[in-house]
Amino acid sequence: MAIRMPALIFRRRAAAAAPKPIQQYLAGLSTAVEHVIPEDNGHIAGGEENKKRWVELPPFAPLDANATARAISRGDGGEGACSNATAIRWVRHCCPHVPASLVQKLFRLRKVKKNLVTADTSSTDSITLQLRLRRVSAKDELVPGDILFLPVNIQESSVTEKTKKFGNKNEIDFLRDLEIYKDRAIIVLNKPPGMPVQGGVGIKNSIDILAPMFENGSSEVPRLGTQQVLQRKYVALVIGRPRHPKGLLSAPLAKVVLQDGRSERLTVCAGSNTASVQDALTEYRVIESFPQGYTWLELFPRTGRKHQLRVHCAEVLGTPIVGDYKYGRQAHQNWMPLPMPQTIDKEMLKKRKLPFGLTLGGGSVAEQQPQLHLHCKQMILPDISAAMQQLRSSDADHDFSDLEKLSFVAPLPLHMQLSWKILLSVGK
Structure with a gap:
């Protein structure tokens, strides 16, 4: 059960540019996987029509080899240097231009996978190693050699596209009644108990999914942000x-x-x-x-x-x-x-x-x-x-x-x- 936090803050985007597909963010990564990869449950992760579904990140390696060596020499097994070994940190390291909100969304929607090598003994001639994928959580610890896969068909605008179809007047009025305060920079809401803040698997409606409805037709999409709370x-x-x-x-x-x-x-x-x-x-x-x-x-x-x-x-x-x-x-x-x-x-x-x-x-x-x-x-x-x-003013000293x-x-x-x-x- 998540904490009921009624007062939430939205930060509006600075620009209303069209969202980019994830392919543009991942253009500099290693080659996309050209073969069909089964999921851990045996289902095929792709098909003839979608062979380039997954982008393969470089194999995980400790980000600071010197720190790892020092930690091992101290006798703590390298735990101090492996604090950056979580799946989400490695994705951000490999994809520095991908927005953090999009990375978090990929993990929430269970779209980030990890390689799982299994032995296929169906062949009578030899044992064949088969690559399968399984879901990885944001805070899962990686070991050297782990390979993460990201989908190439996820777009940051998918949430917005869903909410464009949303137009029930009673629901719109209900959302507008949640507003406590609104100006050019922020929107403060009184979140009702029972409504999730962030979307995910099995969640149909949440504050971040419904966020575009607070802009009344504006092309700017609000996003969650509570970093400025004093x-x-x-x-x-x-x-x-x-x-x-x-x-x-x-x-x-x-x-x-x-x-x-x-x-x-x-x-x-x-x-x-x-x-x-x-x-x-x-x-x-x-x-x-x-x-x-x-x-x-x-x-x-x-x-x-x-x-x-x-x-x-x-x-x-x-x-x-x-x-x-x-x-x-x-x-x-x-x-x-x-x-x-x-x-x-x-x-x-x-x-x-x-x-x-x-x-x-x-x-x-x-x-x-x-x-x-x-x-x-x-x-x-x-x-x-x-x-x-103040930042927009001509005064250099703010x-x-x-x-x-x-x-x-x-x-x-x-x-x-x-x-x-x-x-x-x-x-x-």
């Missing part, structure tokens, strides 16, 4: 009560892979030798605690690590967030819904269907399966539009020290509003 304030309802009313959580996070080999989760790093460790800082403050065993927290992430708030709440504070079944699974095994007070407005209890398959209503602490109770309440960022205007800060506040989603009222009413 500060975020989250509100969360957690199970239990922290020992201290406020503090700073400094707990590095590490990725672990579960036994099935596919799913993964983050955990607080137990030692310095754990791979993929990232520092993570979170400031927190207790808003209010309730005798039913719940606490409302205010969370200020000082770093932007994946699932940082969820892991810190569950593993450091010992108070998992309500509705977080990934990091708070044990706390939800014996979940008991709170009774619904008679004083609750009946209108808040009605469930209504929204566009894109979303539902309004339900998911509070009175439900058997509550939704995730984590909400980005406030976002502060610099006035990017004013900064861009001073951004006194640049105005923009603050945006998003209301709590309905299920969190309802939980707040329930907790205030129960026990009175």
Whole structure:
């Protein structure tokens, strides 16, 4: 389950030039594979009509041989030098002119493959080595000699082409109502719970797929971008009560892979030798605690690590967030819904269907399966539009020290509003 982050930022493209096919970005790479390559599941990755489907990247080699040698001489096995050995880093190294957004999209859509050499014993004369391809994830570690393959028929405009067919008035009006702020540089949205931010396999609608609908016929396509955020304030309802009313959580996070080999989760790093460790800082403050065993927290992430708030709440504070079944699974095994007070407005209890398959209503602490109770309440960022205007001016010296800060506040989603009222009413 992904974090519900209602306040999102879009950055408009500087120019409205037509998107280029990926072939133009890959023109300088090694030759395209001329033969038919089967997928790992036995299906043919191409055909007579599509023999040049795959572009072969150079075999992976450590980017810094000297650093590898030094790491091995220190006795750490070269782990320090292999931090750049992920699949996405190698693609970016080999394809420096491919936009980062396009590279990430290729991985999300499972379009990046890796060679898998198998022995074909069907022939009675000799054993034949056959090249097969299997999907590779962005953060998969490569070993020297691994070869990655990119499709040559993926265009950056594919998302835009899909959304051009989109024209339901109710859905368009729904998207426009999500806008909190809009100027020449950015669009700030109040993302509804349940709508993914990024598209991928099995995801029909997401914020980045629907982004062109926020431009009202403009040829400029907005794109996701939260790099300029100065500060975020989250509100969360957690199970239990922290020992201290406020503090700073400094707990590095590490990725672990579960036994099935596919799913993964983050955990607080137990030692310095754990791979993929990232520092993570979170400031927190207790808003209010309730005798039913719940606490409302205010969370200020000082770093932007994946699932940082969820892991810190569950593993450091010992108070998992309500509705977080990934990091708070044990706390939800014996979940008991709170009774619904008679004083609750009946209108808040009605469930209504929204566009894109979303539902309004339900998911509070009175439900058997509550939704995730984590909400980005406030976002502060610099006035990017004013900064861009300064850059366009003739003045050679640009001073951004006194640049105005923009603050945006998003209301709590309905299920969190309802939980707040329930907790205030129960026990009175």
